[in-house]
Amino acid sequence: MGYNFLSTFLSIVTLLLLTFVLVRQKKTVLHYEFGLILLVLAFAFFAKHMSFTETTLENITKWERIIHSANVLFAATLVLFCYNLTRDKFNITFGIISYITAAILILIINSKYGIAGIENVNPIKYHTGSLYPVTRIPLLFVLFYSLYEVIRASIISKGLKKLQLQYIILSLILFLIVGMVYGLLMPLMGNWQSTLYAMILNFFPLIIITYALSPRLLSTKIVFYNSFKYILIAIVMIVCDTLISSSFKIHHTFSLIITMVLTSIVYFPLFTKNSFSHIIENIVLRKRLEYQSLLVETSAAVVKILDVFQLLDFTVSSLYRALKTEKIGIFLTETIQNKTMLKLHANRGLNNLKTGYIFNQKLITLFTSKKSTLIIDSSFNRLSNNESEEYKEIITELTQFGTMLVLPIINKSELIGIITFDQKKSTGDFFDIQDIEILESLAVNLGIAISNARLYKELDDTYLRITRALSLVLETKDSYTVGHSDNVTKYSLIIAKKLNLPETEIVKVAQASMLHDLGKIGVHDYILEKRTKLTPEEWEEIKLHTIKGAKILDSLPFLKEVSSIVKHHHEHFNGNGYPSHQKGNEIPLGSQILGIADAFDAMTTERPYKSNKLGIEDAINELIKNSGTQFNPEIVKLFIESIRDNPNILTSKKIMQGEM
Structure with missing residues (x-):
């Protein structure tokens, strides 16, 4: 009864x-x-069911x-x-x-x-003719030949x-193991039991092949590693149960407990996420975990970068470090004359391309409509019956970009761009x-x-336009400030970029520089x-401009953080400045730069x-002279280095345009 049910069940599952x-x-x-292959095996399982139910030797x-016959047809198709x-x-x-060979054998x-x-049912014994061995040998030959072909192809x-x-x-x-197990067990266990094990075991390679035909596969290392854990658990359970029940002669329920x-x-150290589990995973899957950890870190980091170009360069650099992929491209969509195209904005290994654009509207339409990952592996697509010319x-x-994988960049259902990769080198290709x-x-x-x-x-x-408008208001009151705010902003940007400050901080420094005298x-x-010369009273009123400027800016939410920089830009490194007599690192970094x-x-x-202005060298000497007292010596050093390395930097307009 059990054999009948199992053969019927396997036949149905194979059809599924x-x-x-x-x-x-x-x-x-x-x-x-x-x-x-599946259809043939489903029919073979069904035939076995019928064989189990028959009572006459003729029908069996x-x-x-x-x-x-089904086995022969299976071998030919395999x-x-x-x-x-x-x-x-x-x-x-x-x-x-x-x-034709299969037909002859059948x-x-x-x-x-x-x-x-x-001649006999259990164990089954055939009355065979002289050519029966000829029908069995090709089955083993086919399996070994197929294995040879696949191994050869896998190597290259x-x-x-x-x-x-x-x-x-x-x-x-x-399949080979099942055949050998079946041949060994049949004489020992009888036909029905050995057939039962063979049918069950035959089903596993079918599942594996079904999975292998999917384009989204998991690394065999992961599969073998997890399979090892489950097999180990199964072996431990079988061995323990057998030893305990036979050695101590206790009830099976207690031995099972x-x-x-x-x-x-054994289970919890291997399967749960503890230190021992991590040690094992790091030994078996070290490289894989390393690059996947880098990818996860990159994924978390990108949302913190607010400059598009820095964002894309950081992403390409991080992807290369993680995957060792020689060719990476990030393309963003652009619309020109009502036509959408993809422009290469950041890359590695694609600098020698004839064009940095993808104009193919069919490709763009594909990603706009499907919004799904495209795996470009010619070996997966070459045998397609319905592969269109468009595809x-x-x-x-x-392929001109050396692409093996394409991921669309989507936000709010809109295609923003794509990322292209060639083969990764970190763990396999x-x-x-x-x-x-x-x-x-x-x-x-x-x-x-x-x-x-x-x-x-x-x-x-x-x-920035609002900030510039506020600075223009000041220029109408104080003719000296015409050009002064621009110059101060330019010098501040030189220092901020030399310090490698984040883009958000550079913007704050620029805004503060433009508005540092707003309080006037x-x-x-x-x-x-x-x-x-100003009187002491007049000088005290002048000194209030930092507090007044900060108060004005503090009332504007988007300039709230800028107000602190403006307030303290006349503080001295030794604490003798104003308005709060801050010193050293108590002074905001932006204020030190601005000062x-x-x-x-x-x-x-x-x-x-004053009638006489200083030359560049004399001004530099004054900065050096007041380093450590009025100014942060490290920042002064970096500013002077920038001027020495590129004297034209003081007159360059590119700094103000963010192109330094």
Whole structure:
């Protein structure tokens, strides 16, 4: 009864596998060939069910002949499947030879020269003819030949093709093991029991091949590692249960409870995320964990960068460090004359391209509509029956960039761009499903980051225009400030960029520099325009301009952080400045930068109260002289280095445009 149920169950499940294989949106010849294998085996399982239920030797003989015929047809289709898989093309001649040979063997099986009859049922014993051995030998030959072909192809293959072949190798080895196990167990256990184990074991390689035909595969290292853990658990349970029940002669229920406790001792260190588990994973999967950790860190970091160009360069650099991929390209969409195209904005290994644009509208439409990852592995696509010319054109377009994998960059259902990769070198040369899932997560974060950076740039431009407008208001009151704010901003940017400050901090320094004298709006005009020495009272009023400026800026939310820089830009490094007598690192870094830039411009331009301006060298000497007292010596040193390295930097307009 149990054998009948199992054979029927396996037949139904095999048909479900067949349905799964054939309902794929994109099918190749390989899918149809494997579908035939599944159909044959499903029928063989059903035939075994009928053999179990029959009572007469004549009917059992009939079903056993059908089972053996199905095995021959299975072998013919399997060798054709492996042959076409390893050569990436359908060979009609080889197929015809395979099926003609199978037909001859099937005729022999169903004649008196093959299985003439059944002498005994359990264990089953055939009455065979003289040619029966001829029908059995080709089965083993086919399996070994197929294994040889697949191993040979695996050695020279790359990309997902190599990974696919590794799974096929595993399935063929399992088929061989099943055959040997069946041959060994049949004499020992009888036909029904040995057939039961063979049917169950045969199902596993079928699942593996089904999985191997998927384009999104998991690395075999991960599969073997996890399989090892599960097999270890199974072995521990079987051994413990057998030893305990036989040694202590206790009830099976108690031995099973003890077995489960002992198994848990093995299970939790291996399966739970503790330090011991990490040690094992780091030994087995060290390189894989390293580069995947880098990808995850990159994915988290990209959302913090608010400059698009820095963002893209950082992403390419991080991807290379993680994957060792020689060719990486990030393309962003651009619309010109109502046509969308993709422009290369950041790359590694693509500098020698004839063009940095992708104009192919079919490719852009593909990513705009499907918004899914495209795996470009010619070995996966070459046997496609329904592969359109458009798809081939898209593949051709992308191969000029050395592309093996393309991820769309999407934000709010809108295509922003794509990322292209060639083969990775860190662990093998293919991207498996775990790699792709991590990269897809990174692409999602990158899409958000690009949109945020663009929005920030738009807001930043608006704020800078407002900032510039405020500085112009001051210029109408104090003629000296005309050009002064621009100069101070330019010098501050030189220092800020030399310090490698983040883009957000550089923007704050620029805004503060433009508005550092805003508080002078509240200072009497006669004081600002006075050409003689200021009185102590007038000097005290001048000193209030930092507090007044900070108060004005503090009322504007987008300039709130800038107000602190403005307030303290006249503090001295030794604490003798104003308004708060801060010293050293108590002074905001932006204020220290601004103080040096303001003083340098004051020395090198004419003031109402002094007639002679200093030359560049004299101003530099003054900065050096006051280092450690008025100014931070490290910042002064960097500013002077910038001037020495590039004297034209003081007059360059590119700094103000962010092109330094």
